[in-house]
Amino acid sequence: MSPNPSPKDRSSGARPRPAALLAAGLAAWALFALTCWLVLTGRGAALDSAGLLFWRAGAELRPRGPAWLLEAVRDLTALGGVLLRDLAVIFAAMVLLRLRRARAALVLIGTVIAGWVVEAAIKGLVGRARPQIVPHLTEAGGASFPSGHSFNAALVYLALALAFGTGPANRRALAAGAMALSFAIALSRVWLGVHFPSDALAGWLGGTAWAFTAAALFDRPARAAAPALRPDRPPCR
Secondary structure, three states: OOOOOOHHHHHHOOOOOHHHHHHHHHHHHHHHHHHHHHHHHOOOHHHHHHHHHOOEEOOOOEEOOOHHHHHHHHHHHHOOOHHHHHHHHHHHHHHHHHOOOHHHHHHHHHHHHHHHHHHHHHHHHHOOOOOOOOOOOOOOOOOOOOOHHHHHHHHHHHHHHHHHOOOHHHHHHHHHHHHHHHHHHHHHHHHOOOOOHHHHHHHHHHHHHHHHHHHHHOHHHHHHHHHHHOOOOOOOO
């Protein structure tokens, strides 16, 4: 056996099994559907109110804690913003292409672009207004359910983990870190008062579900298209 894998092996050997990805995606979609049911039937209203009012004090219902904590939460929520997410995806795709991993780059790009459509469609269907019972401590517009920051942070960071994970153990570690980071971003949206807890949870679950589902669905088309993007030079080491 050759000690150095061929370019084809480099592109395909690092990819997780589509069946396992699809199973994880379906599990996350089931939890997402449950959250949607709670919101649409009004059964989660009490928990939403309690979650928004938790850790707040004073007549203005601002979160407890020093001023630096507010700035830290705003910095955290920025990691789920459009600019930083898109820059991370563009840079990651360039690195993957440089490493002759065109298949992974195509799956990453397809996951993110299609995810924008999925998230916008869900927002349009539900049409939930943003909470008004606590002050908004950052700018936010559009419909509230699901949280766009939470949805897109989950799908982007998890898609990056799946793209760069080069083995089962490494991939699991990266995926766990991506899910923890995106969950913290989801919590920041509630802390800043611009989303109900159910918005943030649904966004995180939906983004996670889409990242797994898209990785499974786009694997075969990306494999077919990858040779056209693979450079002739040796991979960067």
